[in-house]
Amino acid sequence: MNRTLRRAALPAALALSFGLAACSGSNEQATTSGSGSSESASESSLSGDLSGAGASTQTVAQQTWAAGFQSTNPDVTVNYDPVGSGGGREQFLSGGVPFAGSDAYLKDEELTTAQERCNGGNAIDLPVYVSPIAIAYNLPGVADLKLSPDTIAKIFLGQITTWNDPAIAADNAGVTLPATAITPVHRSDDSGTTQNFTDYLHTAAPSVWTAEPAQAWPVQGGEAAQGTSGVIQAIQGGEGTIGYADESQVTDELGKAQVKVGDAFVGPTAEAAAAVVDASPEVEGRPEGDIAIKLDRATTAAGAYPVVLVSYAVVCSSYEDAAEGEMVKAYMTYITSEEGQQAAADEAGSAPISEKLRGEITTSLELIK
Amino acid sequence: MTTTTGPSPSPEAVAEIEQPMRQARLPRWTPWASLAAALVVALLVTAPGGRSLGGVVAITAIAHLVLIGVLSAVREGSRRAKDRIVTALVTIAFGLAMIPLVSVVWTVVGNGLARFDTTFFTWSMRGVVGEGGGALHAIWGTIIVTLIAALISVPVGLLAAVYLVEYGAGSRLAKAITFLVDVMTGIPSIVAGLFVAALFVIVVGPGTKLGIMGSLALAVLMIPTVVRSTEEMLKLVPNDLREAAYALGVPKWRTITKVVLRTSVSGIATGITLAIARVAGETAPLLVTLGITTGTNFNPFDGRMATLPVYAYYQYTQPGVPAEAGVERAWTAALVLIILVMALNLVARLISRLFAPKVGR
Amino acid sequence: MSSTQTTRPDPGGDRAVIETGTKRAGDTVFRGTATGSGVLILLVLAAVAAFLVGEAVPAFTADPAEIEGERGLVAYVWPLLFGTVLAAVIALLVATPIAVGIALFISHYAPRRLAQGLGYLVDLLAAVPSIVYGIWGITVLSRWMIPVYGWLAEQLGFIPLFAGPASTTGRTILTAGLVLAVMILPIITALSRDVFLQTPRLHEEAALALGATRWEMVKYSVIPYGRSGVVSAAMLGLGRALGETMAVALVLSVSNVVTFNLVSSTNPSTIAANIALNFPEASGIDVNVLIASGLALFVITFLVNFAARWVVQRSGAKA
């Protein structure tokens, strides 16, 4: 370009580079200048970057845990990249990241490849994030809707098309149901929430829901929306719509259906979610320290809410770089601690894990060296 | 010199050609009157069925068109009628387009102002959960990534266009390049992102996410737009200017830089702004190549870098609890991105006015 | 008119002979860099094409069962391709006439001062990022369209285009097409306006001198001159509409089906949106399938560009 432009660009570039250093976020300057939170008892010796990747369901929880962990360990930077369970596991197994988030525990062939990644040790699945999946609906005038598994399956298959259908009326005696059409809403993107919801429908209503559980919605038709916020947006947008999403994201003006368990109806509460996790057996034949839970969707335990999502943190039992190992261990201890789980419950709406589960996880964490 | 006499046209034909000087003309206020009448008609028609704004506007427009057309055809003849109808049509097209565009800006500004405060511009998201926090790290990210993308693609695009128009016109290589620039405009933005991401996974290692990757992905998207618009502008420079310069004994390369580029710089500046504007708003390629981080990072060669579109995307789709805090930040980030790109627009408009050929149209 | 005292620069007396010497360095260097950058574009493109084909090949060779939907690659990609073209065509059909209308309005009909301001407003709107159109689409436009779809389904239900139960959330392929139209409108308008403003005054005045009305002047001098510019502007807009990802992913209610129905909530997805939705969670063969669909999109966009450029060539270059 001609001379004047070139002459003008030079000083601008210089000014830019000088100005840069002073312009990082004031909240960052606050922490780097050491005025961090005062209550950290011992000035932790940990420092460096700890980045993980994986399930997008854990994004907000991981951000909360990262903020909490960084306040007690100011020199550590924790990054979590929500690339999805598949991407997270892939990057973990190829050594890209020290820990991964995944909505499903590692398959057997993944465990074997993890052997040489984990410096001779093995990979460990830790259920750190439990979140009830609410069946949200937009039906003015109907407070707490009660649905049995078969009815839910028929609604999402489009076999029940109006709200005053006899199958629904049967579960909701004395409730006046309008004749508006039902629009089932599902996730258009692959997600762990869809995987767990279809798993529930397949186990609790096998005769009606024949499709295998999968991350992608197997059924044609109905409304599809992108991400949890998209589903919520779609349900709010239309009338007579019903869909599934993390309970924490469901806004107040939408109703949350109660699911039939045994012969009682249970709503999506934190306690009910923790109850079903405790009631579900562990998968046998897993490597030492690995806690993979076979969720019992057809449980009849009182007060257990079976439509729940369990997301795992996947770590190695031993790391080549000892400092990295120590950092992962400290971070996982914080995540599964009372304080960590409560922070996630407040910010991300997850259900804190039960004492029993925390005990098992702590013993597994001891193995990491 | 004998003038041969051909067959002379028939009197009717002559009468047809010679238009009478004085023609009946509708008064100047007719268009406004017909618009008012059309509005009344529309209100009457929609009265029973419950009035939806869209319905009223649509019927008013159609009624106005019919009214003005008929009136003009009767009084002024079909040529004037067509002219008035087209004038009405063009104005309606403009109005029609303004509705969604103004609504977009109105929504973004309306929602964006909620968090348009100093904390938003002085804080990043590091250690922030729920309320508060800001997007300073994303603002810096967008500026740096887009700037580097421009620094890569503008010179390459400009020089390639110069080659196509000045040096290689007609040669096989030039035809191949023009052909392939068309192909490049077709590259979907997400595929450009995938390409750069995969390239760096092979070259550097799995799961790498660097600022420079975002810039390269954006550059791949920018180059074709820059080449195409510059090529168009260079072709508009009349050839006698080049010949005038050559005739003054000016070598070809200096003619191009001092005369050709100098004359078309205003068009090129607009083209480059359009390219930057189009690319600054891209989300998909940055999502795949940069991901998101909560801290400020100025070094495009080390560590992740947040950018405004990706920041807005994640704040909107994964707002956390309560959702309002995240969604508000998303709208404000979108507003800031628009302001940033608008400022870019302004700068380029200044450059083009400064260097525009000094000739009134 | 002889000037009194004619001191004229003495013509070239002192330079004895024309300098001879090697070819000018400036030219070779400049020509070299220009050609170099042209070749660089070829290399970049070759790399992208190689990457696309390389990653897509496993998807072609994989047996149909592994690919999502268990009906093989073509059955997976075809509805996406159909959706992409349908959405882009809707966008183009809506945006181009309006864009030409606005461009003419700004360049020839609006009063001069107003034209300047409007031109700037249009350029500004070409700058609005796609994510904003996406969020606006889902929160504002789809709400507006709900009554329209209801009305269309009632009145014109017999036409397959508008048959069936209207979507209650307004998130249909038509809404996605309209969002795309709103997105590409500023681009086509900005470029068309520039081309219309470039019409040589001579042509316009020639038409006006024959007593043509403003519309006839536009028809006979401005449009023929600007036709190829408008086509290339539409082509640029179409390229962007075909490749748009985020806005469509947010706005469209997708399912893997081929239908012309514009008002129901079961719509074909587009390739770009499908990649954006599924790539984060995809791993293994799914990644190759998605990139194969990206290759398909790349080819279809190229064919469209090629056809448009062929039309421009055949319709004769500009005046």
Added chain:
Amino acid sequence: MAKLIDVSDLNIYYGDFLAVESVTMTIEPRAVTALIGPSGCGKSTFLRSLNRMHEVIPGARVEGKVVMDGQDLYDKDVDPVSVRQHIGMVFQRPNPFPTMSIYDNVAAGVRLNAKRMSKSDLDDLVESSLRGANLWTEVKDRLGKPGLGLSGGQQQRLCIARAIAIRPSVLLMDEPCSALDPISTLAIEDLIGELKSEYTIVIVTHNMQQAARVSDRTGFFNLAGVGRPGHLVEIDDTSTIFSNPSQKSTEDYISGRFG
């Protein structure tokens, strides 16, 4: 000082199409040589080959010799760019640079060639060039105004001033007045009369009266038929050409028998 140009056996090609066939002539210094002939006879092509502008068109080439001051302009190590610094050219349509003021237009030749020149020298050069083009009195108080703001005739004189600013020794004019009104044409013709005392001038024109008024010698080009190469029929003093030309075809053209 003006230079003699000796053209011997010059053939001009567009790719492999022979446009002008074996021209041999001498162009006298400090004199105006006019080239006339029907359109398509290659007189403009010939004019453009004198300052090697013909080669700007891709694929165009020339065979034969054009010797100026003992130096063959088509010698293989002669740089066409420096030839154009010695042989100025004015075009049919006035083409001042749109982005420049009157002053910048005249100084463009020098500035574009990156010759280091002090402000005062440049002012003098611009003034003397504008005076040389009989434009100084009309524009001396608005040198900052855009060049395109002038009238047609003034713009053409501006182009002439721009051409003589680089101190060429030859001035080529390709139908300089065909786009101008009679008064401006007269002004240009007077200017040519003054310029011929210092430059070798070659002018291509359709207007035979102009050729008669302005030139000392005239060359007549003709072509045997459509698509056939043009050739120089004869060249002689203007008075002889217009009174008793030696060739019949010149006689027919001069008397306008076949228009």
